[in-house]
Amino acid sequence: MAMVQTAAAAVPAALVSKNVEIGAAPSSNRVLLSGVRRPVVRIGTLGSMFGSQLQVANTQRSLNLSKNRGKSYITRCMEAEEPTVDNSTVLVVGGGGVGLETIKALSTAGSWVTGYQRGEKFRKDIESLGAMLAVGDVLDPATIEKTLKSNSFDAVVCTVGGGTADPEVDKQGPINLIDAAKKAGVKRFILISSVGTGDSRKAIDDKTFGVLEKVLLAKLVAEDYLKESGLEWTILRPGGLLSGAPPSGKGVLTEDTSVAGLISRTDVASLVLKIIFDKRTCCKTYTAVDVEKIMPPGRPTDNIEFLSLA
Numbered sequence: 001m002a003m004v005q006t007a008a009a010a011v012p013a014a015l016v017s018k019n020v021e022i023g024a025a026p027s028s029n030r031v032l033l034s035g036v037r038r039p040v041v042r043i044g045t046l047g048s049m050f051g052s053q054l055q056v057a058n059t060q061r062s063l064n065l066s067k068n069r070g071k072s073y074i075t076r077c078m079e080a081e082e083p084t085v086d087n088s089t090v091l092v093v094g095g096g097g098v099g100l101e102t103i104k105a106l107s108t109a110g111s112w113v114t115g116y117q118r119g120e121k122f123r124k125d126i127e128s129l130g131a132m133l134a135v136g137d138v139l140d141p142a143t144i145e146k147t148l149k150s151n152s153f154d155a156v157v158c159t160v161g162g163g164t165a166d167p168e169v170d171k172q173g174p175i176n177l178i179d180a181a182k183k184a185g186v187k188r189f190i191l192i193s194s195v196g197t198g199d200s201r202k203a204i205d206d207k208t209f210g211v212l213e214k215v216l217l218a219k220l221v222a223e224d225y226l227k228e229s230g231l232e233w234t235i236l237r238p239g240g241l242l243s244g245a246p247p248s249g250k251g252v253l254t255e256d257t258s259v260a261g262l263i264s265r266t267d268v269a270s271l272v273l274k275i276i277f278d279k280r281t282c283c284k285t286y287t288a289v290d291v292e293k294i295m296p297p298g299r300p301t302d303n304i305e306f307l308s309l310a
Contacts, residue, residue, distance in 0.1 A: 138173035155276055
């Protein structure tokens with residue numbers, strides 16, 4: 001039986017380098033970064049700019065120059081430019097699935113990406129992209145704060161989820177991350193939630209809601225907390241996530257809360273890439289589905305308004 005995983009839970013469905021420590025955290029709160037051929041280098045006087053002393057320099061992603069990625073972060077700060085996908089620093093929080101696909105999409109597009117995950121299962125995948133890995137727990141505010149202070153991030157993308165086994169992750173994880181982002185001065189925050197949350201309850205049937213109720217209620221608390229945070233937020237609520245499905249390139253966003261459907265994880269990541277620095281999407285909540293997999297099958301789409309994406 002094929003499996004479709006909502007952003008809430010799974011339901012049946014018809015770097016090769018040394019790890020280096022940031023800061024002087026106690027062993028219980030240690031945050032490790034890993035990356036591709038990244039020697040330990042103390043940047044010294046840049047510490048005040050980055051919020052803490054950065055001990056990592058990536059020979060592939062140097063702060064000093066990048067012909068393929070436009071102006072350096074330092075130059076952009078001096079000129080007060082707005083971040084763009086190909087010249088920005090982004091923290092992506094969450095393990096495999098949408099989180100890993102988002103790291104891939106952003107890294108390929110030219111962003112300087114750090115992934116924040118509970119373990120090192122996907123370390124080689126992340127390293128192969130030239131991205132960095134921070135290992136920590138979203139339920140431990142101290143490790144999150146240390147990671148966010150290790151660089152000056154333009155945006156945070158939160159894809160965490162504990163599913164039906166641990167809905168606390170869906171609530172407290174994003175809340176801890178939102179608090180840490182505010183302390184670190186991050187302005188942009190993307191939260192990956194789920195169809196069926198809040199005012200999109202009507203988009204899913206009673207049976208599905210019954211299975212996912214605790215998770216969806218936890219996600220709603222996180223959504224509401226983000227809306228009151230003062231950050232420049234966008235919430236994406238994917239429909240059922242297709243396991244192992246190739247991208248179709250037909251992912252769409254709509255504010256119509258009655259819409260449900262299916263979408264691949266890669267297509268969700270592509271949507272994040274398109275809207276991460278799009279000011280039109282600030283303080284907006286969108287359902288994310290594949291336009292050809294809207295449910296129920298055959299539902300007319302003529303009366304559904306979709307966000308125009310480049």
